[in-house]
Amino acid sequence: MLVRHLSFFVTLAREQHFARAADACNVTQSTLSAALRKLEEDLQVPLVVRNQRFVGLTVEGEHLLAWARQILADYDGLRDDLSGLRAGLSGTLRLGVVPAAMGTVGVLSTFFRKAHPEALIEIRSLSSRDIQKGLDDFELEAGLTYLENEPLERVRRIPLYHERYILAMRADHPLAARETVTWAEAVTQTLCLLSPDMQNRRILDNLAESLSLRLRPAVVSNSFLGICAHLRQGGFAAIVPHGFRHLFGGTDELAMRDLVEPAHRQAVGLVLSDREPLPPMASALLRVVLRADLGSAAGPTADVFGPSVH
Structure with a gap:
């Protein structure tokens, strides 16, 4: 055969x-x-x-x-493994990333490229369910996704950071002058949120329900780029991960305030197929994650990657 x-x-x-x-x-x-x-x-x-x-x-x-x-x-x-023994690791690392983690994936890419400069990285924005399918079908080497809510099966998990939530809005929004915003206040705004097929949205829905609140977004999108476009237009607010600050911050046009009562945290990390031996690209990424000081490399995202890496 x-x-x-x-x-x-x-x-x-x-x-x-x-x-x-x-x-x-x-x-x-x-x-x-x-x-x-x-x-x-x-x-x-x-x-x-x-x-x-x-x-x-x-x-x-x-x-x-x-x-x-x-x-x-x-x-x-x-x-790839045999070739890497002769000339160093080459080929393509295929990484599936949930939209909520797109603001932090650059930290991983930077460290991986430093360790393996001949390798390429292909990043796909996927739902957690699509990441599971990609790993099962051998179309992905790894994923960056939620670890506790709707955990993936047949994978090994490496915690990287805890996602917190903020309310993002234009600087002229009435709540922009506040230091913090409560969840009860946030749900009353004209919201633009991720669509229900995204796990981030399902997490937010479950959290709101646990507080006897309900999210009723006026606009939904499967992309944070779509959400940012509506925020810049004005009149909208969005409940987003705190990594949103790194991805869309750095401008006086947008204001981002921590959500409190409660200050919820959600674990995000790397997932790899639970099999031995790991494919060379997946194994190389795992070594990079376990050895690197991701927090110090994150710069503006130092509050994102922290000592939870192990």
Whole structure:
């Protein structure tokens, strides 16, 4: 059985179309079909439900898909590992990050690039559920997400910092002159929040409910860029992680005030697939996190990364 054949099979499962899969693999459709038939002969089971077009995978095909993804990931990891022994780590670190952590991910990237200057970093803004899927499907090496609320499965967790919450608004907002704002006051404002498919929003909803309050946002977005655009327009306020200060602060136009009563904290950290050996990129990132003094490197975000790293 050739690794190439498994790659063709995984591509077909992703594209769900013979012609598109052949194009993605840079082979003819007849070559793709011959490789799949050879795979079925080697394993002595049918893998693909065939008709005039792709219909789906058989039960055996679904089982092979999970194995094939792991085999291909391990094969790529082996090649990267051996190559790294000769010339240093290269390739791409694929990192899934929840939107709420985008303001702090640069600290990790900076340390990783210093340790491995030949490596590239691909950062994807994803929900926590998509990070779980990416790790399970071997499409990500690591994720930066919440650790306590809706924890991911089959992962090892490395705490990095505790997220706190602030009320962001334009400087001419009535609450901008305050030192702090209570949650009871915040929920009465014209709010722009993340959409419910984002875990940050579900955390906020649960926290408000525990205080016998309810969030009724006028605008929702799956991007903090969309939230910032509304804040700058005026008339809106947003409950955001304190890392928002680093990402969108540095201007007199926006005011950001700590939310109190209560001053809630939520653990955020790195997640990696719970398997051995780890892929070279994931293993390298773990070593960087465990060895680096992230807090001192954070500069303006020193209140974000702290001694909780271990």
